[in-house]
Amino acid sequence: MKMSNMHIHTLREVPAEAELKSHILMLRSGMMKKMVSGVYNFLPLGTRVIHKMEQIIREEMDAKGCLEILCSALHPAELWEESGRWYAYGPELFRLQDRAGRDFCLGPTHEEVFSAIVRDEVTSHKQLPLNLYQIQTKYRDEKRPRFGLMRSREFIMKDAYSFDRDREGLDKSYDQMYDAYSRVFDRCDLNYRVVEADNGAIGGSASHEFCALSEVGESEIGYCDTCDAAATTERMECVDDPQETEEMMEPEDVATPDCKTIVEVAQYLGLPTRKTLKALMYKAEGKFIVAFVRGDRELNETKLINALGIPEHALEFADEAELVDIGCVGGFTGPVGLKNCTVIVDSEVPGMKNLCGGANKEGYHTKNLNYGRDYTADIVCDLKMVKEGYKCHKCGGTIKFARGTEVGQIFKLGTKYSKSMHVVYRDENMQEQLMEMGCYGIGVTRTPAAVIEQYNDEDGIIWPVSLAPYHVIVTVVNINDQAQMDLGMKIHDALEEQGIEVIIDDRDERAGVKFKDADLIGIPVRITVGKKAAEGIVEYKLRKEKSAAEMDQAQATAQAVEFIRSELVRLGHKK
Ligand code: ATP
Numbered sequence: 001m002k003m004s005n006m007h008i009h010t011l012r013e014v015p016a017e018a019e020l021k022s023h024i025l026m027l028r029s030g031m032m033k034k035m036v037s038g039v040y041n042f043l044p045l046g047t048r049v050i051h052k053m054e055q056i057i058r059e060e061m062d063a064k065g066c067l068e069i070l071c072s073a074l075h076p077a078e079l080w081e082e083s084g085r086w087y088a089y090g091p092e093l094f095r096l097q098d099r100a101g102r103d104f105c106l107g108p109t110h111e112e113v114f115s116a117i118v119r120d121e122v123t124s125h126k127q128l129p130l131n132l133y134q135i136q137t138k139y140r141d142e143k144r145p146r147f148g149l150m151r152s153r154e155f156i157m158k159d160a161y162s163f164d165r166d167r168e169g170l171d172k173s174y175d176q177m178y179d180a181y182s183r184v185f186d187r188c189d190l191n192y193r194v195v196e197a198d199n200g201a202i203g204g205s206a207s208h209e210f211c212a213l214s215e216v217g218e219s220e221i222g223y224c225d226t227c228d229a230a231a232t233t234e235r236m237e238c239v240d241d242p243q244e245t246e247e248m249m250e251p252e253d254v255a256t257p258d259c260k261t262i263v264e265v266a267q268y269l270g271l272p273t274r275k276t277l278k279a280l281m282y283k284a285e286g287k288f289i290v291a292f293v294r295g296d297r298e299l300n301e302t303k304l305i306n307a308l309g310i311p312e313h314a315l316e317f318a319d320e321a322e323l324v325d326i327g328c329v330g331g332f333t334g335p336v337g338l339k340n341c342t343v344i345v346d347s348e349v350p351g352m353k354n355l356c357g358g359a360n361k362e363g364y365h366t367k368n369l370n371y372g373r374d375y376t377a378d379i380v381c382d383l384k385m386v387k388e389g390y391k392c393h394k395c396g397g398t399i400k401f402a403r404g405t406e407v408g409q410i411f412k413l414g415t416k417y418s419k420s421m422h423v424v425y426r427d428e429n430m431q432e433q434l435m436e437m438g439c440y441g442i443g444v445t446r447t448p449a450a451v452i453e454q455y456n457d458e459d460g461i462i463w464p465v466s467l468a469p470y471h472v473i474v475t476v477v478n479i480n481d482q483a484q485m486d487l488g489m490k491i492h493d494a495l496e497e498q499g500i501e502v503i504i505d506d507r508d509e510r511a512g513v514k515f516k517d518a519d520l521i522g523i524p525v526r527i528t529v530g531k532k533a534a535e536g537i538v539e540y541k542l543r544k545e546k547s548a549a550e551m552d553q554a555q556a557t558a559q560a561v562e563f564i565r566s567e568l569v570r571l572g573h574k575k
C-alpha cells in the first residue's frame, strides 16, 4: 500500500478535548475523527485496527463453537417492556419514535433481542446448548462521554449469549467464555487482571471483569496480597469487625453545636470515629431510605442499590428540606424514631456497642446507641466500601488497590431473562423448562484504546503486531531518487508476497516528517531506504527499540518477516 494514496492526516498538536494518551494518540495519528461528543468516525488506519480486533475475537469465539449472527440496533420498546428494562435502564437508553409514534430504542446491549430470537427458534432440549454472538454497534447515552473510545456513546461491542438446559451447562459455557476472553486479551498483549464483578441482585460470584491495568483506568480494583481474591471495589466483600463485648450504657443526648460531619462530632465529643454512626439519606422510587454505617466506614452505593433491588439511576440523595417527613434533621440524623422510610444498616453495626449518632433534633447527637435496644432496621447487610489495607474476606491477608479499564465482562444471568421473556425448551419428558442464560461482552473499540494506554512513548503508539494497522513501513527518504524508490518498492513487494502487511511512505515529505509519522502511527518495523540504496543498504528499526541497524536489503526483509511471524506466533495468531 502506498502512503501517498492514503491521505493520512496526522496532527502535530494535542487536540484540546483529549486527556488520555490513547485518545490523544488516536486523534493525532489520524485513526479516527470526532463527529460529536462520544461519537467517532474511523479513518483507514483506525478501521484496520478495529477489523483486527474483531478478527481476533471472531476466531476465539468460533473456536468455542459459538455462532455468529448480526442483529439490528433498532429495538421495539415492547421487547424492553417485557424484560422490565424500558424503565430500569433509565436515561442511558437512546429512545426514539417512528413516524407513527411507536417507541423504539437503540440497543445498548442485546439480552432482550437474543432472548426473543432463541425463544422462537429453540423448542427442544436437543437444540441446546447454544451460544450466539455478534459484533455490532451499541448506543448508550452515557452521562459523561469521555476519553475517546473508552467511554463513547456509540461503540462496537462483541456480545454473546449462552443458552443452556441447566446450571451445570451454564457453568460450562461460562468457563468456556472465561477461557476465550483470556485468549483474546492475551493476543492483544494486554496486561490485564480478571476480577470478580458486581452482578446486581442475582447473587453468587457469577460475574468477572477483565481489567486492563492502567493508572488512568476508570475501574478501581482490590486484590489480596496473599491469596487470589480480586474484585472491583464496588463488588469486594468486607469483613465486619468482631462484636464488641462492653456493657451497654444509657443513651444520652449531648449538644453538638455546628458539628455537621461525623468527624467534627467525633472530635467535639472526643470519640474515635469508629464509635459513631454515620447516616446517609436517599430517595428512590418515591420512598426515603436512611442508611447507616460506622463513622469510620464509607458507604458502598452499589451494595445499597443491590440490597434495595432498585435500578442504579433510581437512587438519589434526599433534599434536606424533605427530611422532616421522615423525622430527621440534616446533619443530626440518627436511627431512633425514624418513620416513613426504609432503614438499612451495615452488617457490622448491630455488633457494635454504645455508638454515637444523630439525635434527630437540631444541634444534638445521642451517645450510647445500641442496636436492638434503641433501634432496629428493615435491612441489615454489608454496605461497606472496601479501603486499601482492609482484611481480605477470604484469607485475612491485606487488600491492595489497582486501577484498570474494563475491557470485557462475563455474567451468569441464570433465569432472569428466560423468566421474564419466557425463554423455554421442552425436556425429554416434554416438560417446559426455563433456559439458563449467560451474557458476555467485549469492548471492540475500547480494547485497542486500552492497548494504546499500555503501549506508547513520547513519540506515539507502539502497536503489538497483532493489532498494528500495518506490520512494516518502508520509508523512502527521497522519492525523487529513482534508486531509492525502486529499492523501496522492491522491499515492499517482497514483504507483501510473504504475507506481511506493508505500507510504503512515498509521500513528498521531508524524512523527519516521515519518521515522526511512522513513530506516531506505531508501525512495529521500519525499513528506511536512503542514500545507500544504490548499494542495497537500508536501515532496520523496531518501533519498540531506540537503535537502528544498517544492513543489506535482503537481510532486512528476511529479518522483518521473521520478526512479524514470531510475534504473531507468540501472540497466538491462528494462521
Ligand atoms: P462500564 O462499567 O465501563 O460503563 P459496562 O459494565 O456498563 O461498562 P458492559 O455492559 O459490561 O459495560 O459492556 C461490555 C463491554 O462493552 C465493556 O466491558 C466495555 O469494554 C464495553 N463498553 C461498555 N460501555 C462502553 C462505552 N460507553 N464506550 C466504549 N465501550 C464500552
Ligand code: MG
Binding pocket: 406, 408, 409
Ligand atoms: Mg461491564
